[in-house]
Amino acid sequence: MGKVFDDITPDLAAWLAKQELFFVATAPLAADGLLNCSPKGMDSFRILGPREVAYLDLTGSGIETVAHLRENGRIVFTFCAFDGPPKIVRLHGTGESVLPGHPDFDKLLAYFPTYPGTRSIIRATLTRISDSCGYSIPRFDYAGERDTLVKWCEAKDEDELTAYRRKKNTRSLDGLPGLDS
Numbered sequence: 001m002g003k004v005f006d007d008i009t010p011d012l013a014a015w016l017a018k019q020e021l022f023f024v025a026t027a028p029l030a031a032d033g034l035l036n037c038s039p040k041g042m043d044s045f046r047i048l049g050p051r052e053v054a055y056l057d058l059t060g061s062g063i064e065t066v067a068h069l070r071e072n073g074r075i076v077f078t079f080c081a082f083d084g085p086p087k088i089v090r091l092h093g094t095g096e097s098v099l100p101g102h103p104d105f106d107k108l109l110a111y112f113p114t115y116p117g118t119r120s121i122i123r124a125t126l127t128r129i130s131d132s133c134g135y136s137i138p139r140f141d142y143a144g145e146r147d148t149l150v151k152w153c154e155a156k157d158e159d160e161l162t163a164y165r166r167k168k169n170t171r172s173l174d175g176l177p178g179l180d181s
Helices: 010-018 064-071 105-109 148-154 158-168
Strands: 003-005 022-026 036-040 045-049 052-058 074-080 088-098 118-132
Touching: 010 045, 010 088, 022 064, 036 064, 052 088, 064 074, 064 088, 064 118, 074 118, 105 118
Parallel strands: none
Antiparallel strands: 003 118, 022 036, 022 074, 045 052, 052 118, 074 088, 088 118
């Protein structure tokens, strides 16, 4: 059944790299605040070290992850095997949103494919790395990436993306600060 790892092992890193989908969950400190769990794909996850990971944060209609990380830093990544042997991996840690202009942004950006609409890079230091059985997770066949977000971003110039982020990404659903306007 489940195991806790000291670090991301080479075998675990290889398994994580093959997953086409992962989930990111964060929460505000307020007891009545809205929890957030976001699915991610598009070759946007990278292992930076034995206890450090990052993902490319693309423009979207919400800013919950960034706002929650700004408030308290807590984050968990969840990966599920949808083919092959059953398995779930959770990476708990503390994270930050590395924005354009941050001294580490360009160095981190080099790890990822180029996507229009890149908003930030979420970087996390892991405090717990674990797996569990995943026996109840159904099998799914991967049919490919959707190009909807890329096409949407490509149809906008930088001023239009900035205006969209100003409208949609300055505050979380709970009113926490997101991106600076």
